[in-house]
Amino acid sequence: MDWLKKIKDYKTFLQIERGLSKNSIENYVRDIxxxxxxxxxxxxxxxPITIEKNDIQQFIYEIAKVVNPKTQARIxxxxxxxxxxxxFEGYREDNPLDLIESPKLSRTLPDVLTDDEVTKLISHIDLSHPQGERNRAIIETIYxxxxxxxxxxxxxxxDLFFEEGYIQVLGKGNKYRFVPIHSITIKxxxxxxxxTRNHITPTKDDEDTLFLNRRGKKLTRQMIFxxxxxxxxxxxxxxxxxPHTLRHSFATYLLKEGVDLRAIQQLLGHESITTTEIYVHLDRSHLQKVVEKYHPRNR
Incomplete structure (x- = not known):
C-alpha cells in the first residue's frame, strides 16, 4: 500500500472529520x-499496513539523535x-506505537509580560509609519x-459586533466563539x-479581511512575529x-485579578480545562488571596 496515498487520505480525514485547521493538518502530516x-x-x-513496532522504535531512536524530547514526543x-x-478505516488491527512511550517532559512555563511591559511595547510603535496604526490595533486585539x-x-x-461588545473568532477545529471586546480595543x-484600512484596496478574497498588508492581502503569522x-x-x-506571549499575559492577568478559571477557558477557546490550568502554575499568589477571603474559618 502506497504511503503517499494513505497520507493524502489521512489529510482529508483530518480536514473533514476532525475539522482541523490547515496549519494543524500540515504539522500532523509533516511528521508522517x-x-x-x-x-x-x-x-x-x-x-503503512505491514510496518511493525520494531521498525518504529528504530526510527524514533534515529530521530532522537537530532531532535529534542518535546519534538520527539510530538512525532x-x-x-x-x-x-x-x-x-478506524479497517486497514490495520493494531497500532505499532501502543507500547512505545513518549519521553517524559518537564512543563515549561511561557514568558509573561506585565501590563506596564505591554504598554512599553506598544509605545515603541512608529505611528508615523503607514502600518503603525494597524500594528497597534493588532497588539491591542491579541492582548x-x-x-x-x-x-x-x-x-x-x-466578525466585528462592536455595538454588542463582542467579536466573532474562528478558533481551533474551525469552531467559532464570541469574545467580549473592551471599548479601548474597539477604539x-x-x-x-x-x-489606514480605508485607504488600501483589498485583493480578491480579502475584501472582508480586517488586518491587511500594504498590498491589500491578509497578513501572515510570520509578519506578526x-x-x-x-x-x-x-x-x-x-x-x-x-503573539502567544500576549495571549498568556492576558490570561495570567485575569487569573491574578480573581477571574474564574472556567471563564478564562471560554475566553481563550480551550477545549479542555487542563490546558487553561497552566496559568495556575505561573503565579500562585492569587491562591493565597482566595484562601484568605473564602476560608471557612475566616469570620
Whole structure:
C-alpha cells in the first residue's frame, strides 16, 4: 500500500472529520513524512499496513539523535494518531506505537509580560509609519481579547459586533466563539479602519479581511512575529516575545485579578480545562488571596 496515498487520505480525514485547521493538518502530516522518508533512506519496504513496532522504535531512536524530547514526543503522538486512523478505516488491527512511550517532559512555563511591559511595547510603535496604526490595533486585539495569532489574522470586518461588545473568532477545529471586546480595543480598531484600512484596496478574497498588508492581502503569522520581535528589541525587554506571549499575559492577568478559571477557558477557546490550568502554575499568589477571603474559618 502506497504511503503517499494513505497520507493524502489521512489529510482529508483530518480536514473533514476532525475539522482541523490547515496549519494543524500540515504539522500532523509533516511528521508522517519523516517516517516515510526514513524508510526510503534506509531502503525499508514496509507499508503503512505491514510496518511493525520494531521498525518504529528504530526510527524514533534515529530521530532522537537530532531532535529534542518535546519534538520527539510530538512525532510519536502524531504517528500514533495516523495509525489509529488506519485502524478506524479497517486497514490495520493494531497500532505499532501502543507500547512505545513518549519521553517524559518537564512543563515549561511561557514568558509573561506585565501590563506596564505591554504598554512599553506598544509605545515603541512608529505611528508615523503607514502600518503603525494597524500594528497597534493588532497588539491591542491579541492582548485585549487573548487571541491566537491565527485567530487575529483571520478576523473579518463581518466578525466585528462592536455595538454588542463582542467579536466573532474562528478558533481551533474551525469552531467559532464570541469574545467580549473592551471599548479601548474597539477604539484602536476603528481608528485603524478609518485612517489606514480605508485607504488600501483589498485583493480578491480579502475584501472582508480586517488586518491587511500594504498590498491589500491578509497578513501572515510570520509578519506578526517579526513586528513583535522588532518592538521587543526596541523596548529592551529581555524576554522571548511572540503573539502567544500576549495571549498568556492576558490570561495570567485575569487569573491574578480573581477571574474564574472556567471563564478564562471560554475566553481563550480551550477545549479542555487542563490546558487553561497552566496559568495556575505561573503565579500562585492569587491562591493565597482566595484562601484568605473564602476560608471557612475566616469570620
Amino acid at each position: 513524512h519523516k517516517l516515510y522518508n526514513y524508510n526510503i533512506e534506509f531502503k525499508i519496504t514496509r507499508t 510519536i503522538s502524531g504517528l500514533r494518531s495516523f495509525f489509529d486512523y488506519l485502524i 485585549g481579547c487573548g487571541l491566537r495569532v491565527s485567530e487575529v489574522i483571520n478576523l473579518k470586518l463581518s 484602536f480598531i476603528n481608528f485603524y479602519i478609518e485612517h 517579526i513586528v513583535l520581535k522588532d518592538l521587543a528589541a526596541k523596548s529592551n525587554l529581555n524576554k522571548n516575545i511572540g
